[in-house]
Every structure is written in structure tokens, then in C-alpha cells.
Amino acid sequence: MRPSTPTTSAPFDATRHAGLSLEEQKLVDGARDILMRQRALNEEEAYTLLSEMADKRRTGMADISLQLINITKRLTV
Template identity: 75%
Template sequence: MQATPFSKPHPILSMEDQKLVDSAKDILMHQRDLSEEQAYSLLSEMADKRKTGMADISLQLINITKRLTV
């Protein structure tokens, strides 16, 4: 069975970090009309490319979105 990007093993996140990831997924789901799995996969790819963690990339996305919507 082939693993999908959504099912990739990832470090256990703190509750605070998980909230950031969930918020970033929601943003991507609404702005790009993605499924939860697609949004998670996109966040994971972004984090991998920038060599940072899921929570860090999620916080960056949230902050950018806030700046653009104010």
C-alpha cells in the first residue's frame, strides 16, 4: 500500500501548534477550494521546501492572510 502525503508520519504537535495547522488548513481549504487532505499536503510541501516545521509555515500563512484581509 502506497502512503499518501496526508498519511505521512509527522512529529506529534502540541495543541497550540495543531491549532495553527488547523487554521492554516482552513484558510487553504476556503481560498483554494481544497479538501482537508489536499490542504494538509500543500502545507507539508511548503514546509519541506522551506525546511521548516508545519507550525511555522502555518503561522506564516495565517499572518500573511491577516495582512491581506485588513
């Protein structure tokens, strides 16, 4: 497993994005990047946190990602 550093454009991982549309993939990647920057997480940790948040709230990854992105936008304006 290679070490991961926060970037704005992480490599595409087909196994993670299975069943998601391109737009949903972009949302998940954007939310993951926010978590990586704000919490100093690596790519795997951020994705795992997103997944746990979605499971806990019984919603999809794209939905929780959109919520995180919208909240972050409101807080940074």
C-alpha cells in the same frame, strides 16, 4: 476514505498531529482551513500542500502555518 468539505472545525487526526503541541495543532488546522477556503481544496489536499510548503522551506508545519495565517491577516485587513 470519506469526502471532505471545507469546515471551520475538522475532526482531530492524531497521526497528522503527532509531536505537535495543542497550540501548534490549532495553527496547522487554521492554516489548512485558510487553504481550503481560498483554493477550494479538500482537507487532504490542503494538508498535503502545507506539508509540501514546510518541506520546501525546511521548516515545521506549525511555523509555515503561522506564516500563512499572519500573511492572510495582513491581506484581509
